[in-house]
Amino acid sequence: MGRRSFLGLGAALTGSLALGGKPAIANPAQESPPADAPWSQSIGAGVVDRPYGRPADSEASVIRRNVPWLTAGTESSVSFSPLQELHGIITPNGLFFERHHAGWPSIDPAQHKLMIHGLVERPLLLTMKDILRFPQTTRVHFIECPANGGMNWRAAQMNSLQFSHGMVSCAEWTGVRLSTLLEEVGVKKEAKWAMVEGADGAHMNRSLPLDKCLDDCLVVYAQNGEALRPEQGYPLRLVVPGWEGNVNIKWLRRIKLGEKPWHSREETSKYTDLMPDGMSRGFTWLMDAKSVVTFPCPEKPLDGPGLYEIRGLAWTGNGKVKRVDVSTDGGVNWQAARLHEPILSKALTKFTLPWRWDGRPALVASRVVDETGYVQPTIAQLRAQRGSNSIYHNNSIQTWQVKPDGSVFNVQLA
Amino acid sequence: MYSSRKIGLLLVAVVLAAACARASAAEPGHFGYGSVATPAQIAGWDIDARGEDGTGLPPGKGTVDRGADVYAEQCAACHGTFGEGEGRFPKLVGGVGSLRDERPEPTVGSYWPFAPTLWDYINRAMPMPAPHTLSSDDVYALTAYILSLNDLVPAEFVADRNSLPKVKMRNRDNFIWTDPRPDTTAKPCMNACVNAADVRIASTAEGRNLTPRTTGPLDTMQPK
Structure with a gap:
């Protein structure tokens, strides 16, 4: 603090003491907002002080977080995006949720190659340079781990928006349509399935029906305008719009076409849904419609009665969000929220609703309806169909309990 | 009577339609980027084995005894030591008959539908610190050993590309491979949807003490 500002602070303190805490009137400047805080009376940092920018120091708490007791280590684990601190439909690249099965590799893009083979006319080996020459496509899509909300199947467990819903993120992806690459190799008519495989230590592989590959899948190298982050598959990943995160293979190195699915470990022992009768559902790729109120939430309590804007996000693997309703009384009555543009297919969509909180207990929830007419179910409706051991695909309505002191808790209704 | 102008437009439309159809289904090699993958290159990368019928399993074999050594x-x-899982690492045995229980235990013995998938997964992803470094024979041996720990094969079993697809896995017939969703239907009711007196909190995360911190540095909470 400079000598002048120190003197100024001293004068202000003396003034307020002299007046017994009443507003100072001697100096008109002291009645105005702090126009002359220290940062207004000094010179700031120059350009390229941070050649690659980073958030303000005060935002240091806005980070991906993990649940240490959930997994044996951090290499085959998950981190959650801090949805409570995000305000748009695009997830900043450093905050995009992570799911790795053998850690994230550091790949030299000059050595990375994509092989496309199997039931094709002309098997290809493509370098990153080759892939960048193909016609570009850019689209905004969410990616959600199907286990998002999995810890709340049995009961409300995670008292946090970040840990209950943070395995969803959304980005603008740029790359080449998978259909373009498949036309380039020539798909043989017997081909019905594709096996897609990563270059990480897990050599993560999944089977995808050829129809989906030809429909809207992208092979991308850019995320929100810059190269993919290593945690998101640098230098190349698959984006399978609207389908469970696990099939969006990161560090993509191989696509093989075949007549039948592969039934890899990740689509038999994992990413299958165990039903109460002992049967399991496999190949449940679609992410059904889901929404969540992001304010208020356990991390963002209310600050006394008054007018607030309830805010939230909705998304659906079926296409576009058509409507979001919000309830503040545990689902007795609902009101249509305002959807904010852009409303994009298979992307996060923002909604808001003004709310005057009277200071009494409230149960805040949101319910999305997508363009196919599908309505987001309650947890009770899901449990009636699937029991509570299916781990994946919990897209139920989230209820936040608001207590008179404004604190917020994750609850489930009977 | 058609004017020559209309016929001209029609012709343009026909030519454009043909051009579009062609553009939407380019011939293989249209762009000509990259290099055609050679059989040798493909052979080096083509590591997958299909679960249901074992297509892609390589030559080689492994015994249960050899598998015990590699496993140790x-x-x-x-x-x-016996596939029981240390800490939170996955169990490889047990849980047979548990899939309808309150706490099911899905393992190779109780849950996995196809034995070749076990070979494929060990081969591509294990051991975790050095994936895809074991020989095909050692992967066959490990597969044989883990199947034997689960009483799915006898002690003298030899795993190879012919024997693995024939191993009858306990849960093989208990998967539905077509998605039955949507499995919930609801009308988006707007008013007096439930009786206010019936709105009851069935569970709360309050006081459970399971949630890591969401401010400040990363949590280091350990298993309870």
């Missing part, structure tokens, strides 16, 4: 060296530290 490569796997036991995480998965336990």
Whole structure:
């Protein structure tokens, strides 16, 4: 603090003491907002002080977080995006949720190659340079781990928006349509399935029906305008719009076409849904419609009665969000929220609703309806169909309990 | 009577339609980027084996006894001496008959539908610190050993590309491979949807003490 500002602070303190805490009137400047805080009376940092920018120091708490007791280590684990601190439909690249099965590799893009083979006319080996020459496509899509909300199947467990819903993120992806690459190799008519495989230590592989590959899948190298982050598959990943995160293979190195699915470990022992009768559902790729109120939430309590804007996000693997309703009384009555543009297919969509909180207990929830007419179910409706051991695909309505002191808790209704 | 102008437009439309159809289904090699993958290159990368019928399993074989040795060296530290799993690392045995229980235990013995998938997964992803470094024979041996720990094969079993697809896995017939969703239907009711007196909190995360911190540095909370 400079000598002048120190003197100024001293004068202000003396003034307020002299007046017994009443507003100072001697100096008109002291009645105005702090126009002359220290940062207004000094010179700031120059350009390229941070050649690659980073958030303000005060935002240091806005980070991906993990649940240490959930997994044996951090290499085959998950981190959650801090949805409570995000305000748009695009997830900043450093905050995009992570799911790795053998850690994230550091790949030299000059050595990375994509092989496309199997039931094709002309098997290809493509370098990153080759892939960048193909016609570009850019689209905004969410990616959600199907286990998002999995810890709340049995009961409300995670008292946090970040840990209950943070395995969803959304980005603008740029790359080449998978259909373009498949036309380039020539798909043989017997081909019905594709096996897609990563270059990480897990050599993560999944089977995808050829129809989906030809429909809207992208092979991308850019995320929100810059190269993919290593945690998101640098230098190349698959984006399978609207389908469970696990099939969006990161560090993509191989696509093989075949007549039948592969039934890899990740689509038999994992990413299958165990039903109460002992049967399991496999190949449940679609992410059904889901929404969540992001304010208020356990991390963002209310600050006394008054007018607030309830805010939230909705998304659906079926296409576009058509409507979001919000309830503040545990689902007795609902009101249509305002959807904010852009409303994009298979992307996060923002909604808001003004709310005057009277200071009494409230149960805040949101319910999305997508363009196919599908309505987001309650947890009770899901449990009636699937029991509570299916781990994946919990897209139920989230209820936040608001207590008179404004604190917020994750609850489930009977 | 058609004017020559209309016929001209029609012709343009026909030509454009043909051009579009062609553009939407380019011939293989249209762009000509990259290099055609040679059989040798493909052979080096083509590591997958299909679960249901074992297509893609390589030559080679492995016995249960050999598997026990490889397992002790490569796997036991995480998965336990008898596949019981150390800490939160996956169990490889047990849970048979548990899938309808309150706490099911899905393992190779109780849940996995196809034996070749076990070979494929060990081959591509294990051991975790050095994936895809074991020989095909050792992967066959490990597969034989883990199947034997689960009483799915006899002690003298030899795993190879012919024997693995024939192993009858306990849960094989209990998967539905077509998605039955949507499995819930609801009308988006707007008013007096439930009786206000019936709105009851069935569970709360309050006081459970399971949630890591969401401010400040990363949590280091350990298992309780």
